[in-house]
Amino acid sequence: MLPDTTITPDRIAETEKRIRPHIRHTPVLHADMADFGLAPGCLDFKLEFLQHSGSFKARGAFSSLLGRDVPAAGVVAASGGNHGAAVAYAAMRLGVPATIFVPSVTSPAKAERIRGYGADLVIGGERYADALAASQQWVEEQGAMAIHAYDQPETLLGQGTIGLEIEADIPDIDTLLVAVGGGGLIGGIAAWFQGRVRVVAVEPEGAPTLWQAFEAGHPVDAPAGSIAADSLAPKRVGELMFPIARAYAQRPVLVTDDEIRQAQQVLWDRLRIVTEPGGATAFAALFAGKYAPASGERVAVLLCGANTTAVRFD
Structure with missing residues (x-):
């Protein structure tokens, strides 16, 4: 199975121009591995949780709404929360009716965002x-x-624009760590880099969707557990992303829920960054030693979402 020829760097660049007026070019924070008790070396964080709606998903949402003909009935999306919030936000900005279906495991923070953007929220x-x-x-x-949250060309093209920004801001990057749920994020980014950068997939042990797909040679049903279940636990990875991941991404690294919690805590303690569990999963692989960079390797971590009520200001 070969990668879909519609998910290409040229089309990602075209998509970036289309959605640019509606999204943020999110910043990169430069740090050092030693800041986290690791062997000294360059470490960069792509702060995509600063994107509209609190996650990278706004890119794919705007890509779809601006690249397709929307009927009078508007749009509908199924989501663990972040995709729904992004579609609701994009629909609000563009004046389109939106209905969002979420499972009962969706966090209150994400449900509140969806309602706040004016979409109809349905527990499904x-x-x-x-x-x-x-x-x-x-x-x-x-x-x-x-x-679709991850298995649709427009979604992958939108998420791939993150790769374009990272390459512009960190031209000497060697490795990028990316959390995986349904795979739209890593699929789009890997399609942009096409092997020029080592793209490392990171998943919770309780939701090893891409890991099991690599083992089977094709997408298969996987467990849907972990504290990151509302963002990283679909039934299986997307059909569109899998050939891209197999061609251009590394075999997934698995992290435990405790390692994800620890990564969240360390990001808060050292950088005053608050992420949701899914947003900290990629960093968990680095901090827990599940991914060990070589000497001189320039590593970047994608912090992809921060829709959480973990921190309250009274």
């Missing part, structure tokens, strides 16, 4: 797969346009 079962089935029924009944 216990897991993402349940919400997806409910959203598909809504498409059949109402004629709304579905925006």
